[in-house]
Amino acid sequence: MTREQLVHAAEELKQASADTTGEVKERLESQADSLHSLAEADHGPDHGRLDRIMHALSELESDVDEETAKRIDSAYDHVKAHRETVSGV
Incomplete structure (x- = not known):
């Protein structure tokens, strides 16, 4: 079962990583992967996992230029939109 919002977030991060280098690039690619x-897993991520991803994305925004930050913010919004569909908490 594909989780479309997570796929969109991953794609945004892949695009963002193309404009970066070093550790930031590695972190963006890792989050995208x-x-x-998670988008293809049998069971979707829980609130805690999604929260950790959102926190990591927030931290990464401060380490990049404005255009890349916009892509990260878009990815954050996609993760947040998916999180709103997750039951519990």
């Missing part, structure tokens, strides 16, 4: 995996 995680989101792709």
Whole structure:
């Protein structure tokens, strides 16, 4: 079962990573890979996992230029939109 919002978030992060280098690039690619995996998993991520991803994205925004930050913010919004569909908490 594909979780479309997570796929969109991963795509935004892949695009954002294209404009970065070093550790920031690695962190963006890692988050994108995680989101792709979560989107295709049998069971979706819980609130805690999504919160950790959102927190990591917030931290990354301060380490990039304005255009890249917009892509990260878009990814954050996609994760948040998916999180609103997760039951519990």
